[in-house]
Amino acid sequence: MTDTTLRPVRDDDAEGLITLIGGIFAEYDGVHIEPDGLDSDLHAYASYMASVEGEAFVVEGGGKLLACVSYCPLAGSRFQLKRIYLSADLRGSGMGLKLLQHAEGRARTRGAKSMELWSDTRFTRAHRFYEREGYIKQAETRDLHDSSNTTEYQFIKEL
Numbered sequence: 490m491t492d493t494t495l496r497p498v499r500d501d502d503a504e505g506l507i508t509l510i511g512g513i514f515a516e517y518d519g520v521h522i523e524p525d526g527l528d529s530d531l532h533a534y535a536s537y538m539a540s541v542e543g544e545a546f547v548v549e550g551g552g553k554l555l556a557c558v559s560y561c562p563l564a565g566s567r568f569q570l571k572r573i574y575l576s577a578d579l580r581g582s583g584m585g586l587k588l589l590q591h592a593e594g595r596a597r598t599r600g601a602k603s604m605e606l607w608s609d610t611r612f613t614r615a616h617r618f619y620e621r622e623g624y625i626k627q628a629e630t631r632d633l634h635d636s637s638n639t640t641e642y643q644f645i646k647e648l
Contacts (some may be wrong), residue, residue: 492534493550493584495591498557500533500545505554507531510629513574515547520637526633534559534593544595548584555579558588561584566602573615580614591620593648601648606629607641 498506510531511522522528530537538545543561547554556575563569570592575585593604606624608615620626624644633639 493530493548493555494580495546495548495588496544496558498538498547502534502554503532505547505549506534506557508595509554509557509576510572512576514637516577517609518532520609520611520639522545523635523637528631529536539605544592545572546588546591548575548579548588555638556584556588558592560604562596562599562601563605566595566600568599568601568604570604571575586622593646597648603645605645605648607643609637610642611641616642616644619646 500522507522507524507528508644514520514522524531525610534545537557538561541561543559545557545559548556556579558573570589572587573585573588573592575588579585593601596604606619608619610630616626624646626646627643629643631641631643633641
């Protein structure tokens, strides 16, 4: 897919983000999006990211959202990669790497020295991608106590 555009997320992208992420979650048994709960930030994601001093971007093509990535500062020079998702059409195309590098580069310009992320233990393909790109899986996990019974692994990369 070559006719795509990367742009900052807007609050009116809510439906597209919920459709994109919900569709990806549906690929996994027992994983559900919670737009009125844990994922309620998606209803106005640009505003949410601004409130945490972060940035979010989407890839659109063919009249729909195909991917997203976001990041925000945590403390000092520590930043967090948030919500990097690609539609099945884009997986394996190199777009995931472009989005990751885009977020890391933007964070570096803001003083980031490390980037952390949390990922559902069931998202093994994503884990291989993160590890290939220099993220190290940590011993720490966290439980989200959501309808999907999510446990997440933490990954950290020194930038």
